[in-house]
Amino acid sequence: MSVSTWPWAQIIATGFSLGSFYALVALGFSLIFGITRAFNLAHGELIVLAGYLAFALWKFYQVPFLLTLPVSLLALALVALPLYLLLRRLKEPYALNTLVVTFGLALLLQNLMLVMFSADYRLIRPDFPVFAIPGANFFISASQIILVVLSLLATGVVHVVLHYSFLGKALRATIQDAEAAQIAGINVNRMALIGFAMGGMLIGLAGPLYGENMYLYPTAGTGATLIAIILTIFAGVGRIRTLLLGGWLLGLVESGTVLVIGSKWRELVAAAVLLTLLVFRPKGIAARNQE
């Protein structure tokens, strides 16, 4: 392989890792929204909170970065429970009410984090190795590999739970039609609780990775929520596997654009792809054509 082909390898590596990062940020939001129809605008703030938890463990208690992931995962599953209890009290129009309540919650969390962690930028910097191919302009870091592996793992586990277990069937039935699921004897409240717990775990997984790949500050969550909303629309609501595909597609488009036509076109091209998709496939990239 000639050296001139390596830039494309770099685009692929960067695109996949960036896309995996986007997918990990969006997974929790998509799952909670899919199962409960709760439009959680505090999603990003919860990710940042998980990031701060990982930062504190890594920085002050010298916990290895990878070990902060399970701690954060469990902690955010617990944090998601009061959120569930708060949102279950809301009446119709449920989605709109959750939007308003979680917007308030996002502001509350931002201010709490400002008081607790100050406005300083925090970055988790584990000493991960970088792999280079001799003689080629190609580098891939362990951090990028971890993003791809964890996104595959998280998506895979959620897919297996949803498609190969009785619980998963009940959850999918709730995603598809909560009223029909209730008539069929499924306890939709319990499904919502499980949805929040699973979503919380995914948020807990994304938080430390957010703190490692981006940087943490109290209002950083707005960006993460935006990524999650865009990708959920991009992939189609409740479609966990295609969330990863959507993330990769977006990551590849962005990386290719930066290398080929320049960074100033990155957002424009990504927005054009998203808008085109919404015009031709309004239910997401993997939605089946239904008459």
Next chain:
Amino acid sequence: MTGNYSRPLGLTLFFLTIGFMVLAWLGNPGQVGAADEIKLGEINPLSGHLAKHGQEIHQGILYAVAEINAQGGVAGHPVKLISRDDQSQPVVALNQAQDLIVREKVVGLVGGYVDSLVGPVSELAARHHVPYVASASLQRGLTARKNPYFFRVSRLDGIVQPVCHFAAQTFKAKTAAIFHLSTPGATEFADSLKSCLEQAGVSVPIREKFRPGWPDFSILLLKVQQTRVDLLVSGGFFADNLILVRQLKERPAGLKGFLAPWGVAYQSFLREVGPGAEGLFGACAWNPGITWPGTEEMSRAFVEGFRRKFNEDPNSTTMHGYTSARAMLAALKAVFAAQEQLSGDTLRRALAGLDLTLPMGQLAFDEHGDPKYYQQVVVQIQQGKMVVVYPPERATGKVDFSLAMR
């Protein structure tokens, strides 16, 4: 109805007089009595994505006001600082400025970080004839229109010129790449720097912009590596430079040096990056230990007082806040010294005629409200310390090229 006409003339005159007094007070918000406090307004991003820098500026302003009040205030009047948070959003900045001017009736405004927040406030202040001294603003357009009520303590050329001349004359770069944020100030910085470098004979084959919070610079660094540039200049803020420097360390792009005017010359950056900061170049207007010649004692007193008050070290951004407040306070003193009535116009004239020497340098404003003498220095991180390497007359050490290549 005849009863109205029989109302005593004295009572009518009394109410008319009271009415005129209220109107006169509303029309002269800045007027103060002998022992009245002087209300000074401050708007900064104390929350939101610019909160770190906004709070640094806020601390500098707080310190300046506390300092003057400890000395008995301005001509015996205590200064009351009313601080407002613009949440890093222009609309909020505008609302807060409106509230400070109309409801709180402040005599002047200080603070502000980035032009998107400073710009709208400067226009509003001009409409209400309230002088505004911005702490951190660069965009040329803001002062090009000659807003007589707008002053600022920093300017773009004060950063572009030293960076450009350092790259061309001291570093002797043949080629350079510029990465910059998509904010108006950073974009104008990149435009001006590119133009200056090209005039100085340095080719700039790469100029790329990025949004704050860009997680992956690897494709941009690949471009740098393919083009084989000598020097990479980053027009990103503190946090973006943290990520960029880390990725640069992970995947060397064949550079001979990396320079970031915003971000590197901060103790907090050195703490975050650790040994990875060795050899990097930054720029600053001031830092503890880097002060305008002749102001060493003033600078030392500021650092010590600041540490006592806030239990932390000040930095270049803090000093910008302090300098803007000092300018406003000096102008207030000048108005009282001239025994003039305090108003927007007298304060504006006093600001226009200021000539102060502060740790950041000599401060006087030109006819556009820009600081005449604002000039940053270029530093290199050597053994965890900031060593001034440009301009030659202020240099405290020489460039370590081997360290820069690392």
